Amino acid sequence: MKITLAFIKKEFLQIIRDPSSLIIAFVLPTLLLFIYTYGINLDSANIRLGIKDDDGGQAVAELIKSFEQNRFVTAALYGNREDMYSDLTRSRIQGALTIPSDFSRRLAAGKEAPLLLVADGANINQVAYTQNYVSQIAESWLQRSRFAPAPAAGVNIETRYQYNQNADGRRALVPSSLAVTMTLIGILLTALVVSREWERGTMEALLAANIRPIHIVVGKYVPYFIVGMLSLAFSMFVIIALFRLPFAGSYAVLFLVSALFLYASVGIGLIISSVLHDQLLASMASLILGFLPALMMSGVVFPILSMPSFFRWLTKLLPPTHYVSFIKSEFMAGTVWQNTLASSLFLLLLGFAFSLLVYKKTARRLDA
């Protein structure tokens, strides 16, 4: 016990002395939160749209005004079609809209009136946005204009978003960033510490001293677990107090399940560093095994449902997947007990299996 405490104390002294661990634990999460809040926007793209008006009528001027006033579209008027297309080629505008000379005449005659939209196909997402915006703006203009057709009977779908009424992507995205942060601390930080002992030769001195594997295992688990939980508390403070994101769930449940997730992550980190005795290799391995799956395969960025079935199945085995789905619902819908318990059980079992492996893999001697 005394040895374990000595070990934990030593580890904390090292954490405090080493600015990089504090950066990973506190500066990085803040940075990620800012990027997720202000940098990434999955909802809407701001489109620069070029418009060439061949019609020139009063009604069309109203239409152009609607484009100019829309907050997702920045309209640029062109007098010359060549200029507009050359700007499209140079990516100065993402869409080129041509209003044909007979546009208002055809509408007045009650005929169908086409608009020509050329979009930059290099970015498929943007094409979809451009197309959507243009047709919505044109449609709503039509309803208000004197050409409005008589309302036809039919199905009218009105969408409402459960749990996230404004369909504000940040509310789903920002909590997920916790998963990325906790993975970084759990895996990257811990992966570095054991390999560092090997690299600097202190492991040899430790093994020569009266130290058992259990001391090393507990002595490495506890400090990084505590740092991870502190970092979580810090991130929660930033999210709730500074970004003022609503939180529907229970703090107790959040911290308990996070603790389980951290337990599993620290385990992965310790396994990596007990196998790889080189700090550089250990950090590469933890980025590839820890960070990338947490970002790309947990449903933070890419929806799991749109993955091929093999990968969907694979994501089920990764701790971040369970944690991301838990934390999203905890933030937006409150505790969903059935899912929470299932995820917790999985994380607990995984974490326990990892710690057994860590114990087995912890060196007793230099060669075995």
Added chain:
Amino acid sequence: MEGPNCIEIKNLCKTFANGRNIAVDNLSLTIKKGQTVGLIGADGAGKTTLLRLIDGLLLPDGGFLSVCGLDPVKDKETLAQKIGYMPQKFGLYEDLTVRENLEFYADLKNTGKDFDEMLAFAGLGAFQDRLAGKLSGGMKQKLGLICALTGNPELLLLDEPSVGVDPVSRRELLKMVKETVKNNATLVWSTAYMDEAHGFDTVVVIDKGRVIYQGRPGDLAPDSRSFEEKVIELMGGYQKKESLAAKNFIMPETKCKYTVEAVDLVKRYGDFYAVRNNSFQIKKGEIFGLLGPNGAGKSTSFKMMCGLAKPTSGTARIMGTDIVKNAAAARAHLGYMAQKFSLYPNLSVRQNLEFFAGAYGLYGSREREAVGRMTEIFGFEKSLNDDARDLPLGYKQRLSLACAIMHNPPVLFLDEPTSGVDVITRREFWNHITSLAQKGVTVLITTHFMDEAEFCDRISLFYKGQTIATGTPDRLKEKAGAKTLEEAFVNIILEQREEAA
């Protein structure tokens, strides 16, 4: 109670890489309690492996091993309480302070924490709140030693504690250790320094994993110089041959009187002067030695002289070319061997040689000729396809030297080329160096071995960034009133310390 023997070893075997690499070969050895033992052996002879087996850090493949009456395999934890072990890298946490390191190791050994006496003993009392990483090499060694001494071990195992340490620190360390083992502890000290080995109760010479001599050092030879000759004889002897490196060397035409000149070199970090007004001139074909304690500024001077570090002021000229103004042209005249092994560890010997040939602008037939020449000179035939990282240290140093001289440079900079290398390889190295100098190559060299420094034509003694004495080895000895260069070195430095205090 346990018998009078502290360590008993019978037919001990240990191999690595699935038996391909035999480190300890059927070795038998008995060490009595309370003895001080110098463990001597060439690099790769099995010294470190033997110490690690005794300590229970490695599992033996076969044989009998008893340490302090215990079996290191079964009773590793109990045994750990009785042994103080200092690995080659000291095992210190660089980001903890001196005191924190001590406290940590004391906690591991479950002993008291009255360190004041120990710290005073190591001369570290004033530095207990300094980070271990910020200590000088000699101080780190002393801290490593007192960490190993916590809990009053019965057996003290020190793995090459004096590698790369200057004579002053080395003397102090040896004195400290002998002081502590007075009260009946057994000491095993592995070393490559013959003069140290000569001061122990017993010496054990091992070669290729076997004990080739065990006995009182005085029985083998009366003094350390002839002791070294005897040890070399035991190891199979060294026959001085004509240096092929010098024979095949093509000395370029030179007209400069001074091939290497340092002109008021200064390197300042903040308000700390690593090097202060360093000036010297070296003639063609001269071997010029830079000597000084760790941290005196030798390596910094070296790096500035070959354009790897920018001087704060002053400059250096290589074959008359200014290193600051025209670094590339000056470096073209230069062969440089760094203190740390700076070849590619995961490239083979051949690939390293080929790479450096290319880096010196040798291609095609000239490259093949240069690589072939180096292979022949240094005997790389058998290991051409081995990764450089797997070579024994002596071979690594040979490869570094090969890469430094393959383009026939008229000036050679060697930064501690023989550190940690066994006596025979050192002899071979100096044969190359002196023969090259006779051909007209100018050599600037740093070393910690005082007997090596005798081979230099002139020596500059470096202390705290300044030259405190220059001259031929005989002049320096005369000036300090000393018989050996080591004594002269210690006297001059202690004199400087007194002046400063």
